[in-house]
Amino acid sequence: GAGVSQSPSNKVTEKGKDVELRCDPISGHTALYWYRQSLGQGLEFLIYFQGNSAPDKSGLPSDRFSAERTGGSVSTLTIQRTQQEDSAVYLCASSLVGSGALQETQYFGPGTRLLVL
């Protein structure tokens, strides 16, 4: 596709359930990022994948959060035993090289809106 896509666009779940969020980056982009954005707030970094390197998980808020990236393309963010404070928009972005240079533009998907009841 032309841009980053995410699914589902909206997810409502009950407290304690597990959820999986999917991100399809732009074809050929080697770097993939996950962010979280709470209502009216800025973006909070969660995790960063660069090629086949071990991901930077330094932003994950707890061990209930995990992510994987299969084949260097599609990524899945999993939240186990969801809590109400996990309610937010989860944004995925990709960039071409992911060298870490700020010169590189990150292309964002539309996000997944997660509501935990």
Place this chain on the structure above:
Amino acid sequence: LAKTTQPISMDSYEGQEVNITCSHNNIATNDYITWYQQFPSQGPRFIIQGYKTKVTNEVASLFIPADRKSSTLSLPRVSLSDTAVYYCLVGDGNAGNMLTFGGGTRLMVKP
């Protein structure tokens, strides 16, 4: 990690020029300054990036004074569709630096 400070919100009217200033007093020598725009219910979108002096593209201009401790995003002749949140980011080639978004500036353009 360079911290940025922006106004929380700004109001403007259609056709006016809007200038949003970002302070980054502890910017490092290798840091670049980047601005993103976010519309409601969408992910952020890159607008412009610069290192020093002035940068202009089809969307905006970025003014950076010699000391680089601040930068100003200039949007010429705004329209209602420019209503969005604008984020200023400062960082260098380290991944940790480029992944920090602040609260941004919420721009409201009125008719």
